[in-house]
Amino acid sequence: MANTQIPRVLLAMQPEFTEELRPVIEENGIVVTATTADTTNIVMLAKATQAQVVLLSSYLFYAPDASEQERIIEVLMSQLRQEHIRTILFCPDREMLINFLNRGYLDFVYLESGEVDVSDILSMIYRPRTLDKAREAVGLGPQEGAVEEHIVRITPRAHIPRRFYEEEEEEVEPLVISFFSPNPGVGVSTLSHATAYEMARRGLRTCLVEWDIFNPTCAISTGLSHSQRNLQNWLEKNSNKEQYTTVKDYIINSKIWEQEIEKDKKGFLPVIRELPENLFILAATEHMDLFALDKIELKPNMPHFVISDLIGNMGFDAVVLDVPSQLLFPVTGTSLKLSSKVFLVTNGNLPNCMHIKRRRSRLEKDLGAERISLVYNSHVEHEGAISAIERVTGLKVAHTVDYDEYSLVNSHNFEIMSNMSFTKGIKSICDALGVVDETEEEKSGWGFSLFKKKEKQAISSEKKVKKTEKKEEAKGLQAFLGVSR
Structure with missing residues (x-):
């Protein structure tokens, strides 16, 4: 059955990529929640805009060598994964993509030439890619790449309707x-x-x-x-x-x-x-x-x-x-x-x-x-x-x-x-904001001084004493009149 939920996408890539991709994505009914080229705010921006998928360009990450760049990108994708947000990585480095594939990151676009398959991108936005498709995308044959058999796929909740998780304890979003x-x-x-x-x-x-x-x-x-x-x-x-x-x-x-x-x-x-x-x-x-x-x-x-x-x-x-x-x-x-x-x-x-x-x-x-x-x-x-x-x-x-x-x-x-x-x-x-008031404080009396608190407590105690005295008086009067309740 097709997923009827409209995906929400954050574009984290250089402006020229954004200008080309955004119109195509929106024409296909996908919501672009925000765009950014600032790598420091991607996770928070994705959470704030309730994005389900982040389209991420490796060109945004500057590092002295490819291994350091790979490490930085993996840290970010791991943080997004923990928030149940999928990443589709746009990258020209085949070796880096194979390394990510071995670690279970299967959604990526190999920028081998100046052209990309838009239908492939749209497909990944709606549904995570299979392992076979990921291997095919970087041209891996049966014996190439040594993809490990113990790959653990994490299917994020982001693209699945919430009703399937009703039995789980609802997490409170900060x-x-x-x-x-x-x-x-x-x-x-x-x-x-x-x-x-x-x-x-x-x-x-x-x-x-x-x-x-x-x-x-x-x-x-x-x-x-x-x-x-x-x-x-x-x-x-x-x-x-x-x-x-x-x-x-x-x-x-x-x-x-x-x-x-x-x-x-x-x-x-x-x-x-x-x-x-x-x-x-x-x-x-x-x-x-x-x-x-x-x-x-x-x-x-x-x-x-x-x-x-x-x-x-x-x-x-x-x-x-x-x-x-x-x-x-x-x-x-x-x-x-x-x-x-x-x-x-x-x-x-x-x-x-x-x-x-x-x-x-x-x-x-x-x-x-x-x-x-x-x-x-x-x-x-x-x-x-x-x-x-x-x-x-x-x-x-x-x-x-x-x-x-x-x-x-x-x-x-x-x-x-x-x-x-x-x-x-x-x-x-x-x-x-949905912040539930579960306190037991008297709704009409907070924000007062310490003296007023003690004063209210004293008044409350005095009222309880008077209420008890009235009950005892009533019982005595009923006994005198021979009335029982």
């Missing part, structure tokens, strides 16, 4: 989301911090990454400021390196902060203890010397490394990116492309709406319209406000976060969320 606006000061940081807080409260191991090193707010607003564990120290050690070091020693949560507490900050302890232990941050702090920023270099491939490190090596369930407003900022474009969901923030003002309108087509082209959600922050009930925003931006308002009149006071009290209408908007964002 979330990578970003908050962005073309203008500063519209609430991007506020919303990203609050969303990360709520996701952590709901049980996800969450890391909030704040890329804006010029105007850092996260470490200050949460209280998780640390002189050693911060983004600027990681950047100082890695700016001039080709291979980056793990961010493990530069992230911080409430537990680490309490263990490594600095003497002059003991007064913050009650505030820090209110934060979910699942919430980690990687951010610049007030310790940063702004006059030494010329020694720090942000690079476009840093978001890919950090996200891979957090999810792949440290097991985080979610990464929330607070993205700088400048599109030309080195990490902005990469952060947005690596996100499975991008929340575009507006405060409703005309200049901001106009800036979003001007950048909308570029963002939709690079990311895909389905990955963008417009959030109206500081929403105030006013007839026609939402329709005006939608008319100017050309986007539907997906979420509204109400104006919090107590935000100034709350920020000085280190309360990330307290206004219930504001909280409702943040919860709607998490609900839309």
Whole structure:
């Protein structure tokens, strides 16, 4: 029976290959999710766009010799295989292809001449190639190539309808989301911090990454400021390196902060203890010397490394990116492309709406319209406000976060969320992401201070005592009247 599912393909090849192949592939009803010539973001981009097959060109990989190039390509294909994503490798090196064939990678295009068989490519996109077909593709005879008999074929789930795997335990896909606006000061940081807080409260191991090193707010607003564990120290050690070091020693949560507490900050302890232990941050702090920023270099491939490190090596369930407003900022474009969901923030003002309108087509082209959600922050009930925003931006308002009149006071009290209408908007964002709220906390009373928690517990205990007393009184009255129930 033919597979009726429409394949989703990522083209990871040089522009001239992409220009020739993309129209042919799309004409045959196959969805091209994205194109890239950057080898550092292929795995994350394939996952973010839900690609099932990656068409990969060996020409993208530069190495001093063929064996090193082969090693680099195999590492990438192995990472994609672990994510159940198939690879079709385009390569002119017959010996390399035979080596891959011996290791079970059977889907490839041998670029022996300047021509390729398009029907063969389309066939591999829909269905993995057989061993015999793979041998034939590189001209192997019965005695040639010494293909081992113990080849293990991994048939990825990507091209098979999900219903065949319903009996297996559903794996939770890590979330990578970003908050962005073309203008500063519209609430991007506020919303990203609050969303990360709520996701952590709901049980996800969450890391909030704040890329804006010029105007850092996260470490200050949460209280998780640390002189050693911060983004600027990681950047100082890695700016001039080709291979980056793990961010493990530069992230911080409430537990680490309490263990490594600095003497002059003991007064913050009650505030820090209110934060979910699942919430980690990687951010610049007030310790940063702004006059030494010329020694720090942000690079476009840093978001890919950090996200891979957090999810792949440290097991985080979610990464929330607070993205700088400048599109030309080195990490902005990469952060947005690596996100499975991008929340575009507006405060409703005309200049901001106009800036979003001007950048909308570029963002939709690079990311895909389905990955963008417009959030109206500081929403105030006013007839026609939402329709005006939608008319100017050309986007539907997906979420509204109400104006919090107590935000100034709350920020000085280190309360990330307290206004219930504001909280409702943040919860709607998490609900839309599919993050289930399984906590047993009272739905209407989180985000308050430690004193308020104790106060509520005392009130709750008092209510239970009064309820018991009323029951005893009722029993006594029923006994006196001779009434039984």
